[in-house]
Amino acid sequence: MTSGRATPGTTLDAGDALFTMQLIRYFDERVVELYNQKLVRGSAHPYIGMEAIATGIISALGDQDLITSTHRGHGHCLARGLDPSRMLAEVLGRKSGYCRGKGGSMHITAMEHGMLGADGIVGGSHAIAVGAAYASRLQGRDTVVACFFGDGAANEGSFHEACNLASVLDAPVVFVCENNGWALSTRASSTMRIDDISTRAAGYGFPGVTVDGNDVHAVRAAADEAVARARSGAGPTLIEAKTHRMSAHSAFATGETSTTEELAAWAERDPIEALVRRSISTGELTDEAVAETRVRARAAIEAATEHAVNDEQPDPETAFEDVYASSHWTKEMRLA
């Protein structure tokens, strides 16, 4: 029910997309509330205002495809169809969480959804995406990997190495740069002297394209092309989706960043409202359908909250599990 996963070749289903985007919005609003209630440890990074990107890209993927994610990863997970209850349980560090409470917000992983893992290291998953894509192909699958990352991450050396490696390997990767204008408290414009991050693709010999990251249809169109290219064996594409971070950087780091004017201007371009306006004007959705979708999304978040806050804390002894894989490894060996 939660999925924005369309069959490749189909067009974006407005109702599905709206549901996904609204679910992401409600989820991350709830996470911030729970953080403020001290139920979330560490930090959590809301995807608010960026929902069209995960939704548009992931809707272009098939079941066999994979994604890598970031510290700001809830949106990618939800768009990929992860269970919000188990996600929220993880964010709260509970037993039924996707990582049994070991990962928290920044490390949600769900192989059964082709979600290779969120990553607390900025730029840390670029190369992982390349390796997963290449190896899947080597194993005879026609997997495509969507690799999400921020504008800030595009300045890490890992971006460069991974793009170049993907290029020479013709790895089926779609690099998705979510340019939300900020890296924490620092403006993208002050850490790079280019207008479009997509221009960097030329340095690796593959296509780069910049799209309106608040327009889920535009994102989807770019994704369709990039996914088809990757799947055909022609190699990677860099999609830069321009958007804006409408929330604070994180639940922990709440210092002001954008100006009031900027926020107001971008609020006008809220990706959810934009999708609603468009869908109603094309007749794809009715007001009632929109309202009903929101109620459904809200209900899913309420159910997830109910589940997560009542879920058990993990047993302390489980802290010593999962360090190593082999079943013959003793506790003594794990501590060795």
Place this chain on the structure above:
Amino acid sequence: MTSGRATPGTTLDAGDALFTMQLIRYFDERVVELYNQKLVRGSAHPYIGMEAIATGIISALGDQDLITSTHRGHGHCLARGLDPSRMLAEVLGRKSGYCRGKGGSMHITAMEHGMLGADGIVGGSHAIAVGAAYASRLQGRDTVVACFFGDGAANEGSFHEACNLASVLDAPVVFVCENNGWALSTRASSTMRIDDISTRAAGYGFPGVTVDGNDVHAVRAAADEAVARARSGAGPTLIEAKTHRMSAHSAFATGETSTTEELAAWAERDPIEALVRRSISTGELTDEAVAETRVRARAAIEAATEHAVNDEQPDPETAFEDVYASSHWTKEMRLA
């Protein structure tokens, strides 16, 4: 006597350039001979065939300027005016070597010549060049830093980060990519899908230019422009100098790489012979001047060899010196 260091604004002196290039050629031929006589430990990477690059670039620098170098660094050092005797002593691990025998071929450093150090880590000095350039400017000097590196190094993440950082800091750096077609046994064409590495500059918002790396005048012209730009505060430039590695990768790793045809074609374009032909045709040099220059260069190498092979081995106890700077650090503390 040994210098190719022209006053900025002047044009390339053909005689000086020829001397420098010939000195580099003889020096590295001698190093390979000494390696084969087991007088050189580890390895050494000849700059043979690439002499026009170091010579052209460094001739555009002034005394206050700085360079960073690579594993293939002898050419940069000689062009910068280092003493071939002390260089060769270092290559042989002797007492009078630039590093007192601690560095060897890959680590020759001479602050008094603005030579910040060769580097055994491919791509290791990109950021060092940026920091040295920026800090020099911060201290009120109008230093320019030339940062040498190979085509292989352009695939390290350090290249990307340093270029971007230099760009946003307007650091006075000239990035000089010596594209000799090879990284050890691997062709540049198989590890990147672009024709010109200089195209990567666009990703950082500064100019990139490709020049014939076997034409010392062309290199010099590009350097003049880049140095002027950097000195004026307008920021970095990437110069890609296309050349060919005429020798084996190193004295140690001698496996075949280039085809016989390639080597023959590039031999036709030998940078020293090209300079001689041109200088004679323009009347800048006579046959006699050329011959005399070669004799002088040869003599310098003979004298350097005489010095180095007869120089003392370092005292073993000196191995414990130079780990830390402060004079109050005891040996016990150094070993702590």
Place this chain on the structure above:
Amino acid sequence: MSENMMRTISMSEALNEAMHEEMERDDRVFAIGEDIARNGGLFGVTKGLLPRFGAARVIDSPISEAAISGAGVGAALVGSRPVVELQHFDFVTLAMDQLVNHAAKWRYMSGGAVTVPLVVRGPIANGVGLAAQHSQSLESWFVHTPGLVVIMPSTPYDAKGLLKAAIRDDNPTLMLEKRLLYTRTGEVPTGDYVVPIGVADVKREGDDVTVVAISGGVPLALQVARKLEPEGIDVEVIDPRTLKPLDLDTIVTSIAKTGRLVVVSEGARAGGYASEVVARVIDAAWGSLRTAPIRVTAADTPIPYAGPLEREVLPQVHDVMTAVRNVMEKGRTQHVAV
């Protein structure tokens, strides 16, 4: 004298003062890091530097840990005194090549021709639920890197004095700051002072057991010392402050008195700093030891997110308590040379 007036301030305030004073004192000092200028650093260590010293000396960098560390090396080589902030110390994994293969070795490889007066500092955020990639206490890697100085302060006083000493020192120095200590307060004099590098501090004198503790281990050890006082167990707490070079003399002198050693550090157990302290004490003070030293460390697991799990793997007061009781008990049957 007003210059020596004592105030109670937090460790992040103390570090911030050190930055202000050193940048004022020496215009070769500059600061670079992620979010350190406009935002004053995630934990306030660089607060107020931007308006006071300007954007040329207080730089919000791109997210490029390798490049800012390498730029620090280059700047240091030409005579500047850069202070590089790693937003979390775990990100040093991206800067290892610049710190280990460059900063630490450049002087040595050049035969002493250059100096690298670089400071790299940042927080260790264990204990707050930031999970495995933001909670590592990696000091032992750098202790294992000849050429580096490694500092871990446990009090505001030490933090300020050591940061000032590090900035003035000609060696590449890493300072690892436990984030949960940032908000702890302590007495710090106004005015200039330095805490010398390489000198341990006896945080509490005692006759029965020597506890060598670093960083977050120090408050744990002091708490245990207070709790055991009523039982008549007299704990001496030594904070090396500088991990490399280690002030072994102070430790050996203490063990000559107590005959018993517990080492507390928050890094993973295997290959951790506690192992190094034990190995060095075995070299230097074997004859003084009444019983085997005990290491109290983090478990050999990555740091988990959930509270009950994180507390399970990080050293707690009761772990230190148990260790101290243990060496007391076992140390009653003394080893002697026959």
Place this chain on the structure above:
Amino acid sequence: MSENMMRTISMSEALNEAMHEEMERDDRVFAIGEDIARNGGLFGVTKGLLPRFGAARVIDSPISEAAISGAGVGAALVGSRPVVELQHFDFVTLAMDQLVNHAAKWRYMSGGAVTVPLVVRGPIANGVGLAAQHSQSLESWFVHTPGLVVIMPSTPYDAKGLLKAAIRDDNPTLMLEKRLLYTRTGEVPTGDYVVPIGVADVKREGDDVTVVAISGGVPLALQVARKLEPEGIDVEVIDPRTLKPLDLDTIVTSIAKTGRLVVVSEGARAGGYASEVVARVIDAAWGSLRTAPIRVTAADTPIPYAGPLEREVLPQVHDVMTAVRNVMEKGRTQHVAV
């Protein structure tokens, strides 16, 4: 049986056989690294793989240590078994983030949802005059990284069997190979065998002194054992082979017999693997020790270039000899519990 026929081959040949056999046996195995395909690797470990298994499974990578390690993690996550070569192990400084923050932790952070069957291997080139950036024995960093398995073979037999075991193991495994051992020869059977991970090997039995030696330390220790035989000093040489997890039992059993310990490793002294072995033995075998264990290690300096300097800082036969004589001498005055 021809499958167990013994031949004398070099360690690089043994490693090369392991690669051939495992790539033949399991098509999920692939190799990536700098100059490993066309050139067969700088030291021949990947020789002949390209013509046999093709360019898709034997990849000459760009010079991008972080990306190839990270790609290894990604490939392992989806079920491949990548073997990544670092051309020299010192370049691991560029891959630390992928190995430490990703490979080592991915399984744990996911609560056991994933496995990372990755092998990263490469040479340590100390002793050949390649100087500070090409000579580091950095094993102790990885021993300090929960989630990693760390292997250092000292013989062709162990090298082949351990590489095969590592490739089949589901954990991220680092194998550090001393370059000067590549050309040393030893008996290796034809046909398939593995050397189990986590099991030490007693390379020589003896009653008087336990020498725990790894990698290049093993031939040193064996040489010393032979030299001291005529003096009636009977040296037991234990090669842990797997550094993490350590087979402590074998060591403790030996010390119960000898009462004396010398540890030989070629990494820098402070924070090195020898310190870890000493600390663990102190925990587990305090009562058996007649005298303080002695560590024989590299000095706390970067590795210098010139021969006389490099020999001065790296452990030599005479250093091991002195240490063994020392524990023999001191261990005569035995510590006992009173």
